[in-house]
Amino acid sequence: xxxxxxxxxxxxxxxxxxxxxxxxxxxxxxxxxxxxxxxxxxxxxxxxxxxxxxxxxxxxxxxxxxxxxxxxxxxxxxxxxxxxxxxxxxxxxxxxxxxxxxxxxxxxxxxxxxxxxxxxxxxxxxxxxxxxxxxxxxxxxxxxxxxxxxxxxxxxxxxxxxxxxxxxxxxxxxxxxxxxxxxxxxxxxxxxxxxxxxxxxxxxxxxxxxxxxxxxxxxxxxxxxxxxxxxxxxxxxxxxxxxxxxxxxxxxxxxxxxxxxxxxxxxxxxxxxxxxxxxxxxxxxxxxxxxxxxxxxxxxxxxxxxxxxxxxxxxx
Amino acid sequence: xxxxxxxxxxxxxxxxxxxxxxxxxxxxxxxxxxxxxxxxxxxxxxxxxxxxxxxxxxxxxxxxxxxxxxxxxxxxxxxxxxxxxxxxxxxxxxxxxxxxxxxxxxxxxxxxxxxxxxxxxxxxxxxxxxxxxxxxxxxxxxxxxxxxxxxxxxxxxxxxxxxxxxxxxxxxxxxxxxxxxxxxxxxxxxxxxxxxxxxxxxxxxxxxxxxxxxxxxxxxxxxxxxxxxxxxxxxxxxxxxxxxxxxxxxxxxxxxxxxxxxxxxxxxxxxxxxxxxxxxxxxxxxxxxxxxxxxxxxxxxxxxxxxxxxxxxxxxxxxxxxxxxxxxxxxxxxxxxxxxxxxxxxxxxxxxxxxxxxxxxxxxxxxxxxxxxxxxxxxxxxxxxxxxxxxxxxxxxxxxxxxxxxxxxxxxxxxxxxxxxxxxxxxxxxxxxxxxxxxxxxxxxxxxxxxxxxxxxxxxxxxxxxxxxxxxxxxxxxxxxxxxxxxxxxxx
Numbered sequence: 001x002x003x004x005x006x007x008x009x010x011x012x013x014x015x016x017x018x019x020x021x022x023x024x025x026x027x028x029x030x031x032x033x034x035x036x037x038x039x040x041x042x043x044x045x046x047x048x049x050x051x052x053x054x055x056x057x058x059x060x061x062x063x064x065x066x067x068x069x070x071x072x073x074x075x076x077x078x079x080x081x082x083x084x085x086x087x088x089x090x091x092x093x094x095x096x097x098x099x100x101x102x103x104x105x106x107x108x109x110x111x112x113x114x115x116x117x118x119x120x121x122x123x124x125x126x127x128x129x130x131x132x133x134x135x136x137x138x139x140x141x142x143x144x145x146x147x148x149x150x151x152x153x154x155x156x157x158x159x160x161x162x163x164x165x166x167x168x169x170x171x172x173x174x175x176x177x178x179x180x181x182x183x184x185x186x187x188x189x190x191x192x193x194x195x196x197x198x199x200x201x202x203x204x205x206x207x208x209x210x211x212x213x214x215x216x217x218x219x220x221x222x223x224x225x226x227x228x229x230x231x232x233x234x235x236x237x238x239x240x241x242x243x244x245x246x247x248x249x250x251x252x253x254x255x256x257x258x259x260x261x262x263x264x265x266x267x268x269x270x271x272x273x274x275x276x277x278x279x280x281x282x283x284x285x286x287x288x289x290x291x292x293x294x295x296x297x298x299x300x301x302x303x304x305x306x307x308x309x310x311x312x313x314x315x316x
Numbered sequence: 317x318x319x320x321x322x323x324x325x326x327x328x329x330x331x332x333x334x335x336x337x338x339x340x341x342x343x344x345x346x347x348x349x350x351x352x353x354x355x356x357x358x359x360x361x362x363x364x365x366x367x368x369x370x371x372x373x374x375x376x377x378x379x380x381x382x383x384x385x386x387x388x389x390x391x392x393x394x395x396x397x398x399x400x401x402x403x404x405x406x407x408x409x410x411x412x413x414x415x416x417x418x419x420x421x422x423x424x425x426x427x428x429x430x431x432x433x434x435x436x437x438x439x440x441x442x443x444x445x446x447x448x449x450x451x452x453x454x455x456x457x458x459x460x461x462x463x464x465x466x467x468x469x470x471x472x473x474x475x476x477x478x479x480x481x482x483x484x485x486x487x488x489x490x491x492x493x494x495x496x497x498x499x500x501x502x503x504x505x506x507x508x509x510x511x512x513x514x515x516x517x518x519x520x521x522x523x524x525x526x527x528x529x530x531x532x533x534x535x536x537x538x539x540x541x542x543x544x545x546x547x548x549x550x551x552x553x554x555x556x557x558x559x560x561x562x563x564x565x566x567x568x569x570x571x572x573x574x575x576x577x578x579x580x581x582x583x584x585x586x587x588x589x590x591x592x593x594x595x596x597x598x599x600x601x602x603x604x605x606x607x608x609x610x611x612x613x614x615x616x617x618x619x620x621x622x623x624x625x626x627x628x629x630x631x632x633x634x635x636x637x638x639x640x641x642x643x644x645x646x647x648x649x650x651x652x653x654x655x656x657x658x659x660x661x662x663x664x665x666x667x668x669x670x671x672x673x674x675x676x677x678x679x680x681x682x683x684x685x686x687x688x689x690x691x692x693x694x695x696x697x698x699x700x701x702x703x704x705x706x707x708x709x710x711x712x713x714x715x716x717x718x719x720x721x722x723x724x725x726x727x728x729x730x731x732x733x734x735x736x737x738x739x740x741x742x743x744x745x746x747x748x749x750x751x752x753x754x755x756x757x758x759x760x761x762x763x764x765x766x767x768x769x770x771x772x773x774x775x776x777x778x779x780x781x782x783x784x785x786x787x788x789x790x791x792x793x794x795x796x797x798x799x800x801x802x803x804x805x806x807x808x
Contacts, residue, residue, distance in 0.1 A: 058395045059416035255569045256772035272761040
């Protein structure tokens, strides 16, 4: 309902909530299953957070320990290593994957043959659909120090090394290969969003640049790349908010020799739970999980703030 | 007064109805089980139907999560308080759940059971190992089984070795001969150390009497096996063997399937793997790859302890079960009845998993087997066409009781499987159950990770044995180990 105020502006008055709900009852009815799903599977489990303040080994009653689990957490050297590994792996991975995705998108954009471009896109998207378990098996074989290891055999034949290197057993080399494997698997998929942006660039700008005498390289540098700027920042911000979720990619590539040096928070929780020779203290592992969530929440708020500044709107 | 009488009569009628309904209600047993029982895709319904046919008046209900997720789901169920009547547990959970009061004490029921007093039962030593403070909380229908070392006969022949080695020196000489002849490592395994008890069973010739977990010494006190001198010697043996190219260095990253496939591809000649049925599996897979499948199972080397017999998974009745004695009688005490129920648990249901009807069974892509009427034979796997079922839950070779005399025992065990199984049974000891303390559950996760890393680093030659033990102390692992040992000794 609209009415005109004394200064001539038109004010729209909303109908009471009850009336609006009655009017749109069909939509509210359809929303109920979603509401129940979210409440049951997303919010109800959050009550489990309370176990972070208890000692609980599944059987028997939980025992209140206050902040003791958090105290223990900060004393454990493995926790701090895992925490920093989570941050470092995620940030390096994020920068490398995004950087490579931009480069590949620019290269794909420059391809003249449409057929070859589509073929290339399909090939680079495919690894994303491979499970991490299969990916780990394939790379374990490729990186094998034996005569079956393609990488070592190539390097030996090129004269770069004398004998096979056990990359996945070396604490430093493992990290390098972890990043390479991630780039191989995820970069292609990330190019989709950049390719979509590139498709949206007005061809008139390229024509104008050509008339101004810009060459191919200059057009790429002065037209294409700036057009991607906003998307790059958006992708970085959106991905930064979820960097604490690192498990499978690390877990499947770990082995006894590198485990402590490469643990991230989620693999640390896993080994605390299943490597103890007994039921783990779920209170402690919940405390680790809660700490991880709090850091994630902090990062998300920072990203939200950054997003508002850059894009004019938040991500939540 | 009339109203009161009418009310009382009505109440009596209702009560009578309730009582009669309860009396007629069959005994229902909710059983939580892992993938060691054939699952729903493999004809579990037929097993359930046959079991109920053999035990009229009892309603059996299986709860069977995915095998790999069993302990996750089982723990969730226990923590929620919705306990099944019966569940199957590995040794770790068995000891802990028994201590926490989750399990029903079946000591007396077992002593008076038909199975124990049948005269067919051969597992007294296994059951002695299952007792916690003299009480029994679980029933094992089989031995736990363990690993024996298999040597390829063709490799021995090619190297002119006529006798299987009986000493460590002769064993190493054989490995060196294999390496020289075939230009490859001689031994491979899945990990230099296992991630569950008995941790050393894939490399027993190198570990010998060393054990990297908590062990009870002769005087009854507990010690960390990793800190004993015999472990240092074992680590040195492993390091030397890897450095000499006798053990595959990729043992670190091998999964069990990788190790098996390398064995089938003739990449190495000595493989320590499960006794019994696996002897046949190894043979047939080698032959399928066009290799010679003849294997020789080695006895433990002179001076070495027997092979480890894994503590078997056990069937337990939970403390919340409403009728534990009835459940014990119907479910547990019939598992090895020497008759139809034992047959069901060993081979599955007739017509679904096995048959005595005349017919032809496809056993492989180009193999067919024809059976006459009355001849027992396993049927084709419902999920994997071209392969046959070999067993249901109980491995016939590991069963702790034979069939009743006169019962038509269908056991037809391949000779190589029988030989490996008999050799193992004659040369094995039960791995001990380590009690669980609060300190152990708090510190052992991190301690085990450190131990595994040090063992791997020593094996690959990244650090020496002495450096490994110096690291063990400097990184606080020794302190954790001492605390756990102290907590275990406090139980004595």
